[in-house]
Amino acid sequence: MLIDELREQLKAVEPDITAIKTYWSNANIAQTFKGLEDQLNTDDFWKNPDKDTILAAHRNLKHVAETYPQITTRYNDYLELVELFKDNEQELASIKNEIGSLCRAIAKFKIAILLNQEEDHKNCYLTINSGAGGTESQDWAEMLMRMYLRFCEREGFSLAVLDYQPGEGAGMKSATLFVKGDNAYGFLKAEGGIHRLVRISPYDANKRRHTSFAGVTLAPEVEDAKIEIKDDDLRIDTYRAGGAGGQHVNKTDSAVRITHMPSGIVVQCQNERSQLQNKQTAMKALKARLVLRQEEEKRAKEGAIEKKKIEWGSQIRSYVLHPYKMVKDHRTDYESPQPENVLDGDIMPFIEHYLLWQAKSG
Numbered sequence: 001m002l003i004d005e006l007r008e009q010l011k012a013v014e015p016d017i018t019a020i021k022t023y024w025s026n027a028n029i030a031q032t033f034k035g036l037e038d039q040l041n042t043d044d045f046w047k048n049p050d051k052d053t054i055l056a057a058h059r060n061l062k063h064v065a066e067t068y069p070q071i072t073t074r075y076n077d078y079l080e081l082v083e084l085f086k087d088n089e090q091e092l093a094s095i096k097n098e099i100g101s102l103c104r105a106i107a108k109f110k111i112a113i114l115l116n117q118e119e120d121h122k123n124c125y126l127t128i129n130s131g132a133g134g135t136e137s138q139d140w141a142e143m144l145m146r147m148y149l150r151f152c153e154r155e156g157f158s159l160a161v162l163d164y165q166p167g168e169g170a171g172m173k174s175a176t177l178f179v180k181g182d183n184a185y186g187f188l189k190a191e192g193g194i195h196r197l198v199r200i201s202p203y204d205a206n207k208r209r210h211t212s213f214a215g216v217t218l219a220p221e222v223e224d225a226k227i228e229i230k231d232d233d234l235r236i237d238t239y240r241a242g243g244a245g246g247q248h249v250n251k252t253d254s255a256v257r258i259t260h261m262p263s264g265i266v267v268q269c270q271n272e273r274s275q276l277q278n279k280q281t282a283m284k285a286l287k288a289r290l291v292l293r294q295e296e297e298k299r300a301k302e303g304a305i306e307k308k309k310i311e312w313g314s315q316i317r318s319y320v321l322h323p324y325k326m327v328k329d330h331r332t333d334y335e336s337p338q339p340e341n342v343l344d345g346d347i348m349p350f351i352e353h354y355l356l357w358q359a360k361s362g
Contacts, residue, residue: 002092006082006099010075013103016110017075019352023113024068026360033058033065064113071109074102111183114355120186122220125285126177130167131194131213138167140197140212143343145175148191150345157181162281163255163268170203176268176285185220190354191347192218193316200322209322213315219288227287227294235259236279241270258282265289317350319343332357 024030036058045051078099085091115121126148130141152159158180165173179188194215201210241255255270256278267289269282319339320326327336327350334353336342342350 002089002096003082003086006092006096009099009103010079010082013075013106016106017072019356020068020071020106020110020113022356023359026356029061029064029068033061036061060116064116067109068113071102071106075106078102114352114359115183115186117186119220120189121183122185122222123178123180124185124188124221125162125219125288126179126188126191127174127217128172128177129174129215129217130171131215133210133212135167135170135203136201136210137212137214138171138173139203140171140195141174141214142167142171143197144195144214144216145172145177147343147345147347148177148179148188151347152179152181152345154345155181155187155348157184160271162271162285164270165268174268178281178285185218187348187351189218189220190351191216194314196315196318198318198320198322217289219285219292221284222288222291227291229260229283229287229290233260233262235261238275254278256282258286260286260290263290263293265293329353 036054039045039048039054040058042048045054048054078095081095082092082099085095128141128144128148130137149159160178160180161175162178163174163176165175167173179185194213197212197214199210199212200207204210235258237257237259238253239255239257240253254273254275255268256275257266257268258279259266265286267282267285269278269285272278272281316331317327317329319342320328321339325337325339327339327342328334329350332350332353334350336346336349338346
């Protein structure tokens with residue numbers, strides 16, 4: 001029946017409405033927008049040295065501030081209308097398309113409100129490094145890589161493997177992925193940190209439980225003009241590319257490794273056919289990593305963030321496959337009892353809870 005279909009449509013977007021309301025409350029958007037409006041309405045606003053910053057902030061927040069009451073009011077109105085016309089098929093049919101349009105608008109607005117930072121819409125570089133533990137951690141690093149590949153497929157992101165360092169016997173030591181698509185960095189920034197796996201090892205003849213770690217690093221793509229790098233600060237090594245890639249990459253020293261000596265950041269690329277192309281791609285990745293580090297250090301000095309050293313054991317998320325099944329994010333406390341689904345790329349609930357948590361943390 002049509003009444004059941006419409007009820008189901010509205011129920012399906014209820015979590016989105018909850019996420020929107022939670023973010024609105026946590027981020028104090030109404031209060032922030034009113035403060036910006038008050039500043040704009042002062043008589044001497046145009047003498048304010050920060051007027052450009054205030055105008056930009058007001059412009060960015062205006063759409064959210066105006067759309068929020070429209071979205072929430074319409075949702076509540078249609079909840080009431082569906083119940084009011086539950087016995088009137090003709091009236092229900094007349095609002096069916098409007099409810100469909102509202103549900104699409106809610107989903108779109110949820111993304112807009114959660115991903116409101118300048119860099120969120122950008123493409124990004126995702127690097128995975130295995131931790132100590134040899135084969136165990138290298139296998140875990142490759143499991144994480146598969147999880148992100150599957151997530152990108154689900155979300156329609158295009159993905160290129162810029163570098164892949166196979167493990168000794170199984171798994172991988174490290175990999176760098178370039179993820180391209182709208183809001184790629186905004187979604188995947190939730191994944192930066194240490195990921196911990198607990199399971200019965202398939203490599204242990206005694207079937208003992210093992211704990212493995214892998215680190216994930218994210219950096220948004222940046223414009224070339226945003227940072228300058230001195231040639232003297234770089235050490236550039238070439239080597240023969242390994243793994244898949246055809247005969248060409250395996251017969252020539254086309255792969256490139258660039259070390260930025262002042263920071264210790266190392267980037268590698270073996271995805272392109274020529275050494276020059278690999279060098280250009282690696283330099284883009286290096287610039288993204290350096291810009292990200294500069295911004296993090298700046299925010300730390302300003303007190304906007306607490307600068308933490310990531311160490312093995314300070315995991316952001318645990319994936320437990322034995323003695324019970326659970327994936328838990330230690331920042332948000334969000335849990336899933338279905339690790340198989342999570343490892344198959346179903347990580348959007350973790351990402352959304354992270355974005356809500358981030359808004360609340362300020």
